[in-house]
Amino acid sequence: MLMVGLISLLLLRVCGCRVADAPDDVTAEFSVRLYxxxxxxxxxxxxxxxxxxSVAVALGMVELGARGSSLEQIRQAVGYSHFREDEEFSALRNLTQALAADEAQYVVRLANSLFLQTGVSFSPDFLRLMKHYFHAEAETVDFSEAAAAAEHINTWVQNHTESKIHDLVSPDDFSSMTRITLVNAVYFRGSWKNQFRPENTRTFSFSKDDGSEVQTLMxxxxxxxxxGEFSDGTTEAGGVYQVLEMPYEGEDLSMTIVLPRQEVPLATLEPIIKAQLLEDWANNVKKQKVEVYLPRFKVEQRIDLRDNLQQLGIKNIFTKDADLSAMMGKELFIGKAVQKAYLEVTEEGAEGAAGSGMIALTRTLVLYPQVMADHPFFFVIRNRKTGSILFMGRVMNPEVVEPFDHDFDSV
Structure with a gap:
């Protein structure tokens, strides 16, 4: 299992948990709204x-330099309004430290960096707090040399994601007006606690919600x-749906799969997904023997976050009304916000050989619950101790095995 998330925030100068006692993730509602x-x-x-x-950490870095309405919009949207001033930074630091604590069981690496325009002075307090809370080191680059700056930043990204993320930024992202780029990378590699045996993997039909079928390795x-089996009590989610939580080695991290009935499109289930429901699933699934059919898949997605974050109420930092004066004065705004995420699911956590042929399904004499993920499903990868969500998404088509690039436009 390999997963990588990365977000880059480009700033320009203005011309003129499953465990019942696990703490709630304060950003869970924001995560679901963004989904x-x-x-x-x-x-x-x-x-x-x-x-x-990754989004929360990157916004936290921006928040350190924000003031006024720019600061309040971030705090309100992400879920920090009830925190005392600056308390969220300690919370983010504690979350990231907890994730990176035990590399004997799995690998979670969070890497942050500031790329500053050569010759421009930034607030020493801002740089000190970035290092204190986010361990972000500052490097200077010349953004007027756009090709060289893009190559330098992309090399840093590759080095911190084991070469899973390429070309996060391009020369077109920079100009003589660019003053700072904040980059955050999250890399996860883990093995299932109960690994799949590669010899049991077979070619199988996956039914997409548009009625077509694709062949995949199951x-x-x-x-x-x-x-657990759950229902929202109405017909909105098609009645009963299945929730399966699969721990990784060490059991601190897990992947939760939410699967509607075969005949129910995932789009019918998605509207009921809320932060509280994530917690309800985590607290109410029970350990038991289950038959699991799960496709192998590998996807990479690039998301332009600027318009999407604005829709969630974070507006000012992307305009000339931005107040990022704690960084270097009131002459900055964020020109670009982009995330790339990479997810790979295999039998053992690494590429493995697969058998060929069609698997014979027998739905009679089933002794245990059967989770047959041969149609679209929703998933969450989270820390079971802290409740923090590393990755969230859906699989509509596991046939997509090569990275793809998709920019979302504003609605």
Missing amino acids: HQLQMVGGEEDNIIFSPL MYQQGDFYY
């Missing part, structure tokens, strides 16, 4: 993969997982 926004402006059959944690195992 629904991406769902709304994307294609009906598009996969979605993004990192809410993994199979029977094992002990956290499982």
Whole structure:
């Protein structure tokens, strides 16, 4: 299992948990709202993969330099309004430190960097707080040399994501007016606690919501997982749907899969997804033996966050009304916000050989619950101790095995 999320915030100068006692993720509501926004402006059959944690950390870095309405819009949208002043920065630092604490079981790497225009003075307090809360080191580049700046930043990104993220920025992103670029990378590599055996993987039909079918490699195992069947009490979600939580080695992190009935399009289930429902799923699934059919898939998505964040109420930082005066004066605004996320799901957590042929399905004499992910599903990767969401998305088409690039436009 490999996952990478990365967000870049480009600033310009203005001309003139499952465990019951786990703490709630304060950004969960923001994460779900952003998911629904991406769902709304994307294609009906598009996969979605993004990192809410990466977005929260990047916005936290901007928030350190924001004042006035620019600061309040971030705090309100992300969910920090009830925090005391600056308390969210300690919370973000604690979340990221908890994720990176134990590389013996899995690898979570969070890397932050500031790329500053050579010769421009920035607030020493801002730079000090960036290093204190986010361990962000500052480097100077000359953005007027756009090609060299883009190459330097993209190399940094590749080095911190084990070369999974390429070409985050391009020379066209920079000009002589660019003053600072903030980059945040989140990289996760983990193995399932209960691994799939590669010899059980077979070619299988996956039914898309548009009625078509694609051939995919379907993994199979029977094992002990956290499982539950839920209903919203109406017909909106097509009645009962399945929730399966699959822990990674060490059990601090897990992937939760939400699967509607075969005949129910995922779009029918998606409207009921709320932050509280994520917590309800985590707290109410029970450990039991389950038969799991899960497709192998690998997707990469590039999301232009500027318009989407504005729709969620974070507006000023992207305009000339921005007040980022704690960085270097009132002459900055964010010209670009982009995230790239990478997700790979395999039998063991790394590429493995797969068998060929069609698997024979027997739905009679089933002794255990059966999760057959041969149609679109929603997923969340979260820390079971802190509740923080590393990745969220949906799989509409597992046939997409090569990275693709999709920019969302404003609605």
